[in-house]
Amino acid sequence: xxxxxxxxxxxxxxxxxxxxxxxxxxxxxxxxxxNPRGGKTRPVEQADVEGLRxxxxxxxxxxxxxxxxxxMNLCSGKEETRANGLDMLRQDLERMExxxxxLYNFHPGAHTGQGTEKGIEEIAEALNExxxxxxxxxxxxxxxxxxxxxxxxxFEELREILDRVKLTDRxxxxxxxxxxxxxxxxxxxxxxxxxxxxxxxxxxxxxxxxHFNDSKNDRGSHKDRHEKLGQGRIGMEALRRIALHPxxxxxxxxxxxxxxxxxxxxEIRLVKTWMEEGRTA
Ligand code: FE
Ligand code: FE
Ligand code: ZN
Numbered sequence: 190x191x192x193x194x195x196x197x198x199x200x201x202x203x204x205x206x207x208x209x210x211x212x213x214x215x216x217x218x219x220x221x222x223x224n225p226r227g228g229k230t231r232p233v234e235q236a237d238v239e240g241l242r243x244x245x246x247x248x249x250x251x252x253x254x255x256x257x258x259x260x261m262n263l264c265s266g267k268e269e270t271r272a273n274g275l276d277m278l279r280q281d282l283e284r285m286e287x288x289x290x291x292l293y294n295f296h297p298g299a300h301t302g303q304g305t306e307k308g309i310e311e312i313a314e315a316l317n318e319x320x321x322x323x324x325x326x327x328x329x330x331x332x333x334x335x336x337x338x339x340x341x342x343x344f345e346e347l348r349e350i351l352d353r354v355k356l357t358d359r360x361x362x363x364x365x366x367x368x369x370x371x372x373x374x375x376x377x378x379x380x381x382x383x384x385x386x387x388x389x390x391x392x393x394x395x396x397x398x399x400h401f402n403d404s405k406n407d408r409g410s411h412k413d414r415h416e417k418l419g420q421g422r423i424g425m426e427a428l429r430r431i432a433l434h435p436x437x438x439x440x441x442x443x444x445x446x447x448x449x450x451x452x453x454x455x456e457i458r459l460v461k462t463w464m465e466e467g468r469t470a
Contacts, residue, residue: 190439191468192252192441192442193217193401193444193457193461193464194216194217194441194443195219195443195444195445196218196444196445197210197220199221200231202231202240203237203288204237204238206220207244207250213450213453213457214454214457214458216249217250217443219253219254219255219256219443220253220256221255221256222257222285223258233284251441252397253288257278257281261273261278261295261296262298263278263297263311263315264297264298264315265300266303271311275318278316279318282324282326285324290325291326292326292363292398293327293328294328294330294363294398294400295328295329295330296333296341297330297333297340297347298340299339305346309340312340313350316328316356317354317355317356320354327359327361329397329398330347330351330361330362331362332347332362332369333365334367334371335373335411336371342372342411344390347362348390351395362395363400364387364399364400364437365400365402366399367400367402367404367413367445368400369383370422370423371404371406371413376427377427380427380431380434384436397440397441399431399440400445401428401431401442402446403415403416403423403424403446404416405422407422408422415446416447417447417448429463432464432467442460444456
C-alpha cells in the first residue's frame, strides 16, 4: 500500500482534516494533538469524530500519525514539567481511543542536564504509567536530531527506552528523515546500511511511520531544520530512494516540510508518483 500525507491543523476539527487530505490527494495525515506551543486541546464533538471515521474507511486511509506537543517533556529536570508532560500524554492517549487503530508519535524528551541514562529511565517510567494493554493506539518514539540534551538521537537510545517499557508491543518508532540525517546517519551515501543498523538495534518490525523531510543542514549537524523535498542537503535522489525502499513500503509517509497548501499537494503528488512507478517497475 501507498500511504502519503502531511501535517494538518486540527483547528476546524477532525472531519475537516479528512476532507482536506482528500482534496490534497493523500490518504494519511498528522496533526498536533494540542497547540504546539500552548498545550491546550479543543473539546471533541462526537459527530466530528464520526465524520472523520467515515472518511477514513470510505477512502481507505492508512494509519493516522498524531503528534504530541513539543512542550511535553517526560524527562525534564523540572518535576513540574515532567508531571505536566505525563498529564498531556495520558489525556492525548485517552482521546486517541476515539480514533482506534492509529498512531501517536512524540519526541522522547530533553534531559535538560540530568544525563541521557536518567532521561531514558524517566521516559520509560512515564510510558509504563500511562500505557494500558487494551489501548487501540500504538505509541511511537520519534528519531531525533540529537539537538541540545534531546534523548533519541541514536537508535540505541530509542532501543533502551523500548526495552524498559513493559507493554512494549504498544510501542514503536517513527523515522524522521531530517532528524536522522541531522543526527549523523548517512541516508544519502548508505541508506541500506542505515536501515540495516536500525534493524539490528531496534528491529524493522518496530518501525511504524516515516516523517518525510529534507534537511537545511549537513549530516551530523544536530540542528533539526526541515526543508522542502529536493531543496535541502538530503536531496531529491536520496529521498526518492527512501520512498521506494522495500523496508519502508506500506508505512505512512508524513510530510513536515515548510510548505503552503499548494506545496504540500505538489509533494504528495510527487511522492505518490515515485511510489506508484517504483512498484510497477
Ligand atoms: Fe516531530
Ligand atoms: Fe518529525
Ligand atoms: Zn523536526
